Amino acid sequence: MTAIQATMRLSQTLFGATFHNPVLLAAGTCGFGEELRDALDLPSLGGIVTKSVTLEPRAGNPAPRVVEAGNAMLNSVGLANPGLERVCSEKLPWMREHLSGIQVFVSVAGHNPEEYWRIVEGLESVGGFLGYELNLSCPNDTRLGGLPFALDPDALRGVVEGARRLTDRPLLVKLAPNVPDIGPVAEAAEEAGADGLTLVNTLPGLIIDIESRSATLGGGPGGLSGPALRAVGVHAVHRARACTAIPLLGVGGITAAGDAIQYLLAGASLVQVGTATFADPRAAQRMGRGIARYGQKMGIEDIQDLVGTYRGVEDHPVSVSGGDRPVSVSGEPS
Numbered sequence: 001m002t003a004i005q006a007t008m009r010l011s012q013t014l015f016g017a018t019f020h021n022p023v024l025l026a027a028g029t030c031g032f033g034e035e036l037r038d039a040l041d042l043p044s045l046g047g048i049v050t051k052s053v054t055l056e057p058r059a060g061n062p063a064p065r066v067v068e069a070g071n072a073m074l075n076s077v078g079l080a081n082p083g084l085e086r087v088c089s090e091k092l093p094w095m096r097e098h099l100s101g102i103q104v105f106v107s108v109a110g111h112n113p114e115e116y117w118r119i120v121e122g123l124e125s126v127g128g129f130l131g132y133e134l135n136l137s138c139p140n141d142t143r144l145g146g147l148p149f150a151l152d153p154d155a156l157r158g159v160v161e162g163a164r165r166l167t168d169r170p171l172l173v174k175l176a177p178n179v180p181d182i183g184p185v186a187e188a189a190e191e192a193g194a195d196g197l198t199l200v201n202t203l204p205g206l207i208i209d210i211e212s213r214s215a216t217l218g219g220g221p222g223g224l225s226g227p228a229l230r231a232v233g234v235h236a237v238h239r240a241r242a243c244t245a246i247p248l249l250g251v252g253g254i255t256a257a258g259d260a261i262q263y264l265l266a267g268a269s270l271v272q273v274g275t276a277t278f279a280d281p282r283a284a285q286r287m288g289r290g291i292a293r294y295g296q297k298m299g300i301e302d303i304q305d306l307v308g309t310y311r312g313v314e315d316h317p318v319s320v321s322g323g324d325r326p327v328s329v330s331g332e333p334s
């Protein structure tokens with residue numbers, strides 16, 4: 001009789017904490033958890049990343065803030081959030097009470113390095129979360145004419161070094177996909193003191209309504225997410241894996257377990273689900289089981305033996321015929 005292969009172990013210790021599941025909810029798609037508490041089983045996830053917090057409350061950009069775009073979504077939410085003070089007095093206490101079994105990262109955003117540092121300082125004395133995700137890559141906050149810090153390794157380095165001096169908590173840095181090579185940006189973040197990298201934020205985009213000749217989003221341009229972003233995100237993780245040693249969190253277009261597995265193979269230890277939650281709040285909840293089933297099928301006992309095992313093209317023989325035929329990219333593992 002053949003022995004039954006045990007399910008792959010999903011639990012990992014990263015940043016000094018236990019993640020019992022590699023699937024987290026991405027920043028900006030789950031608020032501070034409260035809004036989704038009845039829609040899915042939050043404690044079954046590995047964790048959540050909050051909406052980006054700014055010093056002052058932000059009302060956000062004019063509606064519409066989200067439009068569908070074929071295999072993608074475009075958003076210009078404009079950093080709508082209650083601001084540091086209310087996050088400390090209301091949101092974090094709620095999270096501390098209701099989400100104690102999962103890991104929470106607070107996403108932080110600002111216009112200049114000092115704003116990032118003041119927010120980290122303000123949050124430091126408040127419990128209820130594991131660490132920070134410095135959002136250096138929001139595409140929708142260029143009202144002062146600036147570009148996201150993640151587009152410039154030197155600018156990024158300054159913000160991260162300052163934040164690093166203020167906290168011993170795990171510090172993630174969220175990078176942008178629209179750079180010529182994400183490798184040097186990832187290296188700069190690691191050198192500046194990041195404990196982990198989140199790749200990638202949304203890709204800047206614009207959809208024009210041809211009747212009115214105006215943008216379909218109230219804020220004009222926006223950030224593109226959803227399945228169309230997935231290959232960009234997986235590639236960014238693969239490239240960052242080659243340049244850095246710190247843990248990576250993959251995000252972009254993950255709608256099913258197979259998508260998450262691509263990120264894990266490319267080198268991400270954890271994944272984040274974003275846009276898929278809007279269509280199906282339980283999407284993230286289902287993925288852990290699918291990932292474990294894949295591991296079982298492949299005879300892998302521990303998720304850590306799966307992470308980063310994409311073999312790269314060098315290992316494969318060059319195809320001499322039929323190489324230009326499209327292949328299926330189904331998200332579910334068979």
Ligand code: RRO
Pocket residue numbers: 028052075076077078079080109135137138139140201202222223224
């Ligand atoms: O709030 C937003 O418009 C937003 C943010 Br902060 C971000 O990081 N990425 C995005 O696509 N939208």
